[in-house]
Amino acid sequence: MHTTSTFIDRLNAAWTTRNSLLCVGLDPDPAKFPAHLSGGPDAIFEFCKAIVDATADLACAFKPQIAYFAARRAEDQLEALIAHIRERHPEVPVILDAKRGDIGSTAEQYAVEAFERYRADAVTVNPYMGRDSIEPYLAWSDRGVILLCRTSNPGGSDLQFLDVGGERLFERVARLAAGEWNHTGQLALVVGATFPAEIARVRELTGDMPLLVPGIGAQGGDVEATVKAGRSSAGSGLMINSSRAILYAGKGEDFAQAARAVALATRDAINRYR
Template sequence: MNKAQLVAQIKKKESYLCVGLDTDINKIPTHLKKTGDPVFEFNRQIIDTTYKYCVAYKPNIAFYEALGTKGWESLQKTLDYIPNDIFTIADAKRGDIGNTSKLYAKAFFETMNFDSITVAPYMGADSVTPFLEFNDKWVILLAHTSNTGSHDFQIIEDKNEKALYEAVIEKSRQWATSEQLMFVVGATQAERIGHIRSLAPDNFFLVPGVGAQGGDLEAVSKEGMNSECGLLVNSSRGIIYAGSDENFAQSAGNAASQLQNEMKGYLNKYI
């Protein structure tokens, strides 16, 4: 999916919601465990009730690869089930020397056909650019994340008082345009998102941390939007685990609907 198509979906659905499919086999409703593929069945029902409210799905790859070959099968079935007009994100946080990154890119972009993948920038250009060699595929580079440990390294300043996350954004924008490059910017870093937007005015931001992690959707929207919206705001646990009984999928749909309705208001207010 290219940038124009993604923006069109945001306008059509009046939403910039990304639903994180962090499907934990230990947290899904008990009755699903009697099915042949509990993880896929859970995802299928979540997709059925949230699809009309979101523009992206983001499976966290760790929840699937931890289950071995069965988990990879569940992930592929989930991908195949997601409608074609939905943007897909492999939350894999890959990044290695060039030939290894090239194979990671082939795995997620060709074999599995994700639209995008999260990538760690620590090893520099030659670990990132192999992911940029695929048409209409995206790198979502970790910039300023939502976890508490983000302050261990990301805000360290060099002799010119430039923070590491600022250097990552500025340098990586030399590798690709906003047609291929997004940044992960945590919702819990809302006080910096306006500054980050000034560093990357045209790039999309993937913003985790709204919902269970306590991020402020209005602050993120106000400070982070550009003329195309420029945001994909992710909620995982707050949506997919909104309910735990046999009506779990409807509870998820209700949670997604509430977020979409709030987003509609911010789109009208800030663009």
């Protein structure tokens, strides 16, 4: 299946078969793990595997954040985690949240990292260096590239909100991503849930392009406003990410069931407004 369908196809299939727009973010912080997992050599893998297995039928995507693995020399555990998802939950695409961005020759190396080493279905990329910094990823025609557009953090406005000839910088990024940069149809965008009006604006500029929306849960974004602003014409089009609120819902041996309960409630809260 994976060799013949694209990331966007697989995402569309997951939206339908799961009846879910929920993306489960995997930001494993060992300081927050349940006591019984602490200190094991593969604690990061074991923690994430339990979350994945408990939520896979509720998720349209999984999004491991690479910094949490790299800070702890746990690249091997990230590889094992993605291999586990691909083997046991092959219908759920994996987004490697890495926010890479570099000149073409270096971007080729980052694409090998994301798509060959980790075998991710899609990777997040920073647009600051422009079109030729994005192009090398598109050589993997069955994968996706999710460009930062409007980020959910307070400083996101510092540059993204600047007026560039009658529109804001993030709007320009959205137009480029929906236009000439997307000649292969592999692009999607990151738009933070903390700004529903801006999600609506990006939706307006990008047709039915998939939007990855972080910022609900711990970051405070509103589910109803996010869904109403961002849903596509088909009532999907969104990967609404929640990480900490799901991962750390419980602190005991039943942490994965606690995570499932939050994931289920989040999925259903999202569906209420589609």
